[in-house]
Amino acid sequence: MAKVNIFIKKDYLDKFGEAPILVQYTHDGEHWRFNTELKVNPVQLGCSFDPDIQLFKLTALTPLTPEQKKRQLAYNASLKSIQDKLNGIIERCGTNKVHPIPDLVEREYTKDESAIDVKSKTVNAWYDHFIKCKELEIGEGINSYRATWRHFKRFNSDSRILFLQDITKSKLEEFRDYIKSQKIKGSGIHKQFKNLRVFLNWIEAEYEEVEVPKSHKKIKVKARYGDPIGLSVEQFLQFYNFDLSEYPELQRTRDLFVFGVSIGGPRHGDLKKMSESFRKHGFNLNQGVITYFEAKTGNAHKEILANKFGQEILDKYSTFPHVPTNQRMNTNLKSIAYKLKWFEVKFIPRYNEYGKLVKVEEVPLKDIFSTKFMRKTAATIDNFLGIPVKTSMSRTGHKTFAAYSRYVDVNKESMDVANNKWDEMFEKASDPGVKIEKHRAGIT
Numbered sequence: 381m382a383k384v385n386i387f388i389k390k391d392y393l394d395k396f397g398e399a400p401i402l403v404q405y406t407h408d409g410e411h412w413r414f415n416t417e418l419k420v421n422p423v424q425l426g427c428s429f430d431p432d433i434q435l436f437k438l439t440a441l442t443p444l445t446p447e448q449k450k451r452q453l454a455y456n457a458s459l460k461s462i463q464d465k466l467n468g469i470i471e472r473c474g475t476n477k478v479h480p481i482p483d484l485v486e487r488e489y490t491k492d493e494s495a496i497d498v499k500s501k502t503v504n505a506w507y508d509h510f511i512k513c514k515e516l517e518i519g520e521g522i523n524s525y526r527a528t529w530r531h532f533k534r535f536n537s538d539s540r541i542l543f544l545q546d547i548t549k550s551k552l553e554e555f556r557d558y559i560k561s562q563k564i565k566g567s568g569i570h571k572q573f574k575n576l577r578v579f580l581n582w583i584e585a586e587y588e589e590v591e592v593p594k595s596h597k598k599i600k601v602k603a604r605y606g607d608p609i610g611l612s613v614e615q616f617l618q619f620y621n622f623d624l625s626e627y628p629e630l631q632r633t634r635d636l637f638v639f640g641v642s643i644g645g646p647r648h649g650d651l652k653k654m655s656e657s658f659r660k661h662g663f664n665l666n667q668g669v670i671t672y673f674e675a676k677t678g679n680a681h682k683e684i685l686a687n688k689f690g691q692e693i694l695d696k697y698s699t700f701p702h703v704p705t706n707q708r709m710n711t712n713l714k715s716i717a718y719k720l721k722w723f724e725v726k727f728i729p730r731y732n733e734y735g736k737l738v739k740v741e742e743v744p745l746k747d748i749f750s751t752k753f754m755r756k757t758a759a760t761i762d763n764f765l766g767i768p769v770k771t772s773m774s775r776t777g778h779k780t781f782a783a784y785s786r787y788v789d790v791n792k793e794s795m796d797v798a799n800n801k802w803d804e805m806f807e808k809a810s811d812p813g814v815k816i817e818k819h820r821a822g823i824t
Contacts, residue, residue, distance in 0.1 A: 382407045382470050382480050386436035386459060390422045396537075397421055401455070403462060405482055412482035416462060417505055418455050425452060435463050454502070454543065465489065503542040504533075510579050528575040531559060544583070549595040552576075556599065566731045566738075573599060608787055609726055609748065610756025613764050616641065620689070622720060632701045633712035635693045637754060642690035644775030645755030648706040649675050658700035679777050710750040717746035759787035764797060 383406045390399050398419040405412045425438045437456045444452065469488045473480035507529050514522050535558040536542055552573075559569050577596050584592040611619065620638055624631040640651050654672055669683040686694065694700070703709070722745040730738045755776055762772035769781065778784035 384466055388422050388427050407481055410482045412486050525575050528572050547593045549598045552599050608756040610753050610760050630712050630716055633709055639690050639693040640754040641758045642687050643684045645758035648751040652703040655700050655703040681777055713749045717749040722746045756787045763788045
């Protein structure tokens, strides 16, 4: 005989004093149990079978606040959806004269993951689903979305229960104030709201029947970033040629940085994965090119040629050097910068969440030199060498020229190169043969 039982697992309390609601399906002594992903306070709510409606539902054990009553109604709607679906599967099995064994019922039930009515899902349930979908798309880049949700849950820790319709302008303004209280500033605040916007747009695109609030569009949060910092061509060559033979660890760090710049300036995490692959499988260039995928965005860097700078590093080590943690590598880079006496002051603008300039910090280059310099250094050198923009963008991984242009440093060196090119054209223009061609073309 088939039987459905729904109960609160009271001995599994979380830090908020809430316990999960479980469903157990039984048939001929065999069981299938699953978690509804719903949680309640067992002191406030109980779960029992109502013979009038022939369904399990949550009932109040103590007086409830309006917020708690709203939650009770939403959860009962979700439990009804679950039970209706299970009962429908059992009825179909009876119609088809098939025994509704737990394995079969589980397979049929999990065919459709929308066991909980989408209109009664909490924001927490929505975001968990969003994270699972994004994990399949962008891998490690999911950490940013997880961080935003951690902030939001801490902000909402008092009431804890939130539905989509509760994401109002005032609620988001309170969240913005909370983010600022956590000493997150400027572009960091914009990042949190950008992630929330991606989340809400995802619901709207995937579930047309769900009405998604537009309140996030009314919050004034503007992104404005200072330009990335990189090494000039002269500094890169000084860094490359600096004798570090007495400091093996610093030498390895320098070589890893040079290799990274030579292939377009990958992020530290991508360089680390590349290193692990080289160390595990050995390094064999396929027709002299390297292909890798960014962990953060999934963007492909295909057929990056290993130039002589990169090839020298590969030939120097029998096994590709181990890439240390980002923190350790940055510490080593700052040590090298100090030995190079890079006391040049860099100006770093700081903006608030409205994109307004708040202050400009003056920091010596030796104090901020890090792995983040790799990409801008690569783009700056490409520009200095006259490499076509499309080719350089393919090396650095930028999709738009607007993003790429922030990484190209137009400095005195590049201006000198430009002037030299014009001087070369002037010499050609002064050549008698060139003048004749100009006269024939009707140019005065």
